[in-house]
Amino acid sequence: MGSPAYILNSEMINRMYNQKIAEKLGIDPSQTIEDAKLDPRIGLIKMFQASRTTIPIYVDFEKLVRYHFGVFAFTGGGKSNLVSNILRRILLHTKDTKFIIFDISCEYVFLLLDILADPDVPAKVVLERKIESLEQFFNSIVKPREYENDERIKTGLKKIMEQGKLAYYTMPRQKVPTYGEFLNELKDQRKEAVGRPHYMNAVDKIHDAVLDYLENKGLDENQEVNEEFIKYIDEVATSAVQQFKVSERSGLYSWATTRGMIIDRIKKMQEKEKKQGGGLTAKRIRELLEDEDRLICVSISDPFIIKNLVMKLTQDMLLRRKRKFQVKPYILMVFDEAQEFIPSVSSSSGIDAKCSRQVETLLRQGRKYGLGVCVATQRIAYLNTNALQQLHTYFIGTLPRPYDRALISDTFMIDKSILEKTLEFAPGEWLLSSYIATGIENVPIFIKADNAEKEIEKFLKQNSTIV
Numbered sequence: 497m498g499s500p501a502y503i504l505n506s507e508m509i510n511r512m513y514n515q516k517i518a519e520k521l522g523i524d525p526s527q528t529i530e531d532a533k534l535d536p537r538i539g540l541i542k543m544f545q546a547s548r549t550t551i552p553i554y555v556d557f558e559k560l561v562r563y564h565f566g567v568f569a570f571t572g573g574g575k576s577n578l579v580s581n582i583l584r585r586i587l588l589h590t591k592d593t594k595f596i597i598f599d600i601s602c603e604y605v606f607l608l609l610d611i612l613a614d615p616d617v618p619a620k621v622v623l624e625r626k627i628e629s630l631e632q633f634f635n636s637i638v639k640p641r642e643y644e645n646d647e648r649i650k651t652g653l654k655k656i657m658e659q660g661k662l663a664y665y666t667m668p669r670q671k672v673p674t675y676g677e678f679l680n681e682l683k684d685q686r687k688e689a690v691g692r693p694h695y696m697n698a699v700d701k702i703h704d705a706v707l708d709y710l711e712n713k714g715l716d717e718n719q720e721v722n723e724e725f726i727k728y729i730d731e732v733a734t735s736a737v738q739q740f741k742v743s744e745r746s747g748l749y750s751w752a753t754t755r756g757m758i759i760d761r762i763k764k765m766q767e768k769e770k771k772q773g774g775g776l777t778a779k780r781i782r783e784l785l786e787d788e789d790r791l792i793c794v795s796i797s798d799p800f801i802i803k804n805l806v807m808k809l810t811q812d813m814l815l816r817r818k819r820k821f822q823v824k825p826y827i828l829m830v831f832d833e834a835q836e837f838i839p840s841v842s843s844s845s846g847i848d849a850k851c852s853r854q855v856e857t858l859l860r861q862g863r864k865y866g867l868g869v870c871v872a873t874q875r876i877a878y879l880n881t882n883a884l885q886q887l888h889t890y891f892i893g894t895l896p897r898p899y900d901r902a903l904i905s906d907t908f909m910i911d912k913s914i915l916e917k918t919l920e921f922a923p924g925e926w927l928l929s930s931y932i933a934t935g936i937e938n939v940p941i942f943i944k945a946d947n948a949e950k951e952i953e954k955f956l957k958q959n960s961t962i963v
């Protein structure tokens with residue numbers, strides 16, 4: 497207030513927003529074009545559409561990924577379209593940034609069909625169960641209404657199958673305990689031993705041995721125990737019950753002397769994993785993402801199964817990166833329909849609350865280890881607010897509910913009157929604001945995103961032999 501105001505012309509806006517990022521990307525913004533292969537722009541800046549110059553908008557993909565981003569709009573606002581548009585460009589215009597999409601609505605096989613069918617892109621589509629035919633694959637994915645019966649899609653799906661990119665998830669049934677569960681069993685034994693000091697001594701000795709083992713090996717309680725640990729603790733437990741003269745007829749004695757049987761369970765699991773041709777466990781999915789694949793699309797609509805996978809994967813990835821002090825390659829984890837994965841903790845329980853806490857941890861700690869998160873949802877009011885606060889970039893479309901706008905305004909410090917403008921948006925129009933990934937820190941800008949369906953249409957035209 498009180499400082500002189502300048503009328504910005506399009507050239508200035510272009511320079512302010514794009515110069516630095518365009519230089520980093522090695523492109524010339526004046527040659528901008530909608531084609532995703534040729535131009536990493538995510539769309540056009542909107543304020544100057546009346547004038548004839550088109551100003552592209554570029555974002556710093558590395559920072560976008562590493563510092564997390566959110567996409568919020570009413571249903572049909574274009575969230576999934578925008579997310580796929582951004583992912584496509586990240587894949588085409590960064591060297592090795594990878595991503596995994598938790599696609600509970602099963603839309604992304606269509607939205608990224610060109611990328612998934614590209615023989616140069618190592619990728620996987622992970623479905624809920626094994627699929628036997630092209631027809632089944634076609635029926636198991638969701639397409640926009642205009643494409644519902646479009647047979648041309650099958651050409652793309654066939655390519656995915658022929659390249660061995662189609663897989664399914666197998667949730668292991670027999671369980672190997674984690675170190676945490678092992679410690680809990682000990683806690684139960686301790687409760688029963690109350691009043692018998694020598695029993696408690698034996699329990700404490702085993703307990704200390706477990707903790708020492710974890711510390712020495714740099715392990716975490718959430719990891720599954722391994723064979724070496726079982727051999728070690730079997731000896732410790734057996735000698736402890738003998739040393740403290742625990743009665744052979746007690747529960748503690750039989751617990752302590754039978755831990756070795758877990759080795760059988762571990763071996764059975766390993767054999768099963770080997771036999772499951774085509775089926776992928778959470779561990780295998782993590783390995784694929786870390787090693788060869790650039791993109792994994794998990795299209796599983798069963799909330800229980802997909803949440804289970806989310807928890808295992810995120811926990812495992814964070815742990816491994818911590819232990820190896822690893823930051824690269826950047827991996828982006830995409831949660832469309834984020835209300836399923838990071839619901840407000842106070843109003844959820846069981847697996848929902850667990851999953852929410854786990855993804856919140858990923859958001860808090862991920863950036864240190866090159867693990868980024870993208871969340872998209874239509875009802876921001878239902879989300880875990882701690883998780884929301886971790887997002888450094890956000891795209892906001894039409895939010896008809898005043899409560900949602902108020903929450904956005906508070907969480908991201910965007911002026912309410914600017915947010916009112918979103919009410920006039922058409923699908924694909926966004927208010928973009930970022931602390932870090934755009935040319936100007938924290939100054940919201942109106943943009944029109946390029947339409948991902950155009951890329952798909954182009955791909956379908958080029959590959960339109962009907963199967």
Ligand SMILES: Nc1ncnc2c1ncn2[C@@H]1O[C@H](COP(=O)(O)OP(=O)(O)OP(=O)(O)O)[C@@H](O)[C@H]1O
Pocket residue numbers: 569570571572573574575576577578640874923924925944945946947948949
């Ligand atoms: N950038 C865009 N340009 C033009 N049209 C768009 C754009 N983005 C989306 N649309 C149109 O809006 C429709 C809805 O888009 P999309 O499915 O991405 O919305 P959504 O916000 O993910 O909806 P939902 O909440 O149901 O998941 C698309 O089928 C498309 O026709």
Ligand SMILES: [Mg+2]
Pocket residue numbers: 575576577832
């Ligand atoms: Mg959607």
